Amino acid sequence: MKPRTWEVIVTHAILLLASAATLYPVLWVLKLALTEGGQLGSDASLIPIPSHPSMANFVAFVTVRDFNGNPLFLYQLGNSLLVSATAAFIGLVFALTSSYAYSRFVFTGRKAGPRLMLISQMFPAVVTAVPLLIILDALGLFGTTAGLVLIYATGAVPFCIWMLKGFFDTLPRELDESARLDGAGHWMIFTRIMLPLVRPGLAVTALFSFMTAWNEFIMASIFIDDATRYTLPVTLQQLVGGFDPDWGMFAAGSLLLSLPVVLVFYLVQRHLVAGLTSGAVKG
Amino acid sequence: MSGASGSFMQAPTTGWRHVLNRYGTWFGILLFVLLVAFRPVAQLFESRQQGVRLVIWHSQRGAERETLESLLHQFNQRNQGRVYISPLGVPENSLKDKLVRNVPRGSGPDLFIRPHNELGELQLEGVVAPVGEARELERTWYPQLLDGLSIDGKPYGLPLTYKGLFLFYNKALCPEGPPTDISQLASMRERLPEGVFPLAYDAANFFFHAPFFIGNGERIFGDQMVGEGLERGHRFALLDSWETSSFRWPGQWKKAGVIPSQPDYNEAVRLFQAGKAAVIINGPWYSPRAPEGDESRMISWDMAPLFDVDGRATGSLITVEGLFLSSRSQHPAEALEAARFLAGPVGGAARYLDLGQPPSTLDSSALGSGDDPRDELRHKMVLMQQHALENGVVTPNEPRMASVWTPARDILSASVAGRDLEQARQSAQRELDKVDLVRSGASGGKTLGIVLAALLILGTWRLVFLARQELHGDDARRAHLTGFHGRAALPFLIPGSLAVILLVFIPLMVGAGMSLFAHEYGTFSYVGLGNFKEILLVPFSQALQARSFYYSLAVTILWTLSNVVFHVGIGMALAILLRPSWNRLRTVYRVILILPWAIPNYITALMWKGMFNAQVGAVNLILSALGLDFAGHNWFDRFSYAFTANLVTNMWLGFPFMMVVTLGALQSIPAEQEEAAILDGASRWQRFKLVILPHIKPALVPSIILGITWTFNAFNIIYLVSGGDPGSQTDILVSEAYRWAFERGQKYGYAAAYSVLIFLFLFGYSWFTNRMQKAERP
16 A cells, blocks of 8 residues: 555654654763763753764773773673673573473462562562672672672563563464373473474563673672672773763763664564563463 | 564575574584683783782772872882782772671771761771771871771771862952952852853752851751760751751852852853853862863863851861771781871872872871972862861761751752742751651560561462462363473473572562661661551651652652653554554664663663753753743752653653564554455544554553553662752652662661562552453453
């Protein structure tokens, strides 16, 4: 069906306006990052274009060295990647098998479980941090990267279980039941039949776990006590807060930090669309 | 769903996608191994240091950090093979928490740098150890400064330097020099051109207001009679001389055009640097910079001591930079040695020469005479701060000082904004009274405990009963026949459940349990439902004011509802516009529109805060360009505007989620249905209402429930954009809970009670919507 001319114009006009409004604050971050010694709210201009563009902030952020001469950016980028990817992977394993069980098996609490998972997200994280640290201490994981990975992995699991369960629910029961009657074991059904079918869901779930870990800084800054084991957001956080924050470098670091997530977002965005909806439909 | 996964599997496996599919796993494993191995391998090449290893924690950055590190290098060189000390930078706002979490278990540093006013708290938490005898130390360091680092006459830290406030003035705007008395400010206004203010400073911040407070002869703490004896300096006295209080001044100055309309720190700095303010009250951390790095627009400036208050010299609140010894240091002797080096004459000289910081030692030979022109600025800055110290007060280090800042800020903001001052005073007085409130409620502890335990058992029993019911019915029988029963589910459930129970649910339970206790610096005492009583049972007149539970609840509900309405509305509209396949650019639009979701929100929230700035914020500029009267409009001094600023920010952040959900749901609409509707002559609205809406509703409803939970707990946005301004009026329940836990004297129990109430409210809400959904279904 051919659209009418006014329809085309109105659609594009609204979408252009929305895109501009979306991009505007991001362009401000860019301008701040490209202005040497840039300060938040230091100049009055409508269009965020740097008057003296310079890469100084980026260079400063990337080349910062610690007391012993270690290149901090390299270490911390590595840590961030390692911690977030591992957390996403472990979180995925935890969430995947559990959500499959909640979707397919009949046992005490199979309905209450996912609901409980969702409800746990309603409790403000403010006060749970203290007991969490005590438990990790008891497990001998306080201050270790492994402990941090575990915090991030489990923190995202409840939400992921809830979402993945919706995914499994949309797959027809006949699939696994007939496989079962043909003599297939549970593990085989899970790995050979179900797993390939929920791949879009996996992408979305992994992305969520990854993002939570990638952006977190409060736990990391309290938990880790070696600059070469910090994650990137901790360094970023050091730049602001207190008097005379370094906004230019903060903006440059922010952009570097956001870039990988934005990229991953675009790689999986098709599955994001499918994933969120089917996850939600039967939630 | 089958469509989505099908398209994924049929996706053409060409080019990089093919390679990724084939070798992706190996590539991932390789990357993982590289990342894990990187650190150990890199450390092989690091030179091993001999001797005792010490660690010092700090939050310094920039030049300050460089000076500290070069001093540490010096110390290490002098003590090569014997002692090696290395620093760890920690974000300013988490250093105190990090100390409190780490030191008691023995994993903290040997030394750390903190402002002296935190000492009271740190000592109660058992984090610090005495550094020596006062009498002996007073031979090397200023007694006043040591006093600020002492409790009951025992010094717990060495002073590195101190900070006091002074004036920076614009030479072009003050041709006859800076004002020497505040009485000159009003006449100065008349001499200056339009749009230029005589004075700019962070007026709502008690720290910057203190010079007026001190000059006016007011005091923070006063004496009081307790029984027979006199208790010295313990009673809050800052509201004593209310009629003549300096708290009234900022409001009068704003009205007279002496100070700007949004006098916060960043704004004051910006105005001064742009040549729009003649004088700024600031500290040694500040050095005027050219606007936008454009050196040609650099103002010419100089420094001066604080002006007198009606003929009386005044100083400021002095902050002492303390170097503290950890109570759990393994090598206290070496640590003290390092501390004495850092705080001593060598360190003092380096900090003076590199940073212009006033030395804390009595021996001021490093200062020189100030005759050397290169030395002039530094020398002047030190003299200004000595003036502030001699006429000022070292900020009291007792923990109760932490309870002063917020009430003082409230009165000052009310004064600046021209709100009812009497009301502000009353609520500030209430806040201060609350600090000294003797806790009650513990008496009925035992009976209450029994009742609670009984309720808990009943609740658990009921839950088990409900859960057991799930084992019956057709579904269950079918599952049993095919082997999908409980025992087979165990291996699938165990890993995830164990981790979630241990690291999510147990902390949650403990957190909830904390609501029955009151926390006083490291010790919890059982108060039963005391916290809840205190939160919920307030006089009617107070219930409607900021910082009461009911007020915050109302704000939270307004906040959540308005956000979700906008999120769904905007998200749905954009998704529908993005749908037609004739739109070739729709992928581009989608990529852009999803951005707010992909960038961490603590970054974009800060950007929005900058955009809502009164003078230079883009929002005011755009609105003014549209012909509206928004030039210099302050967004954060009235509830309606501050709330709108928060709302706009969160709208921007939240619509992509709803858009993506709607886009996904729109895919599930069968094309025939729509075509049929068009052929039947249905209007656009009818098509939306009768075809599209029913199809996207099943996906939207759970997403809305999720969105509500997220918005309800959207702490970052409130905290970073409005910061609760004006006077906590825009704080929602979660940010209130946070403030009780971390900003208003570590009332963990009180904050936990808040969290439990938030949880109960959300739980009740989700139970209610669940019922509604069930009732709707046939």
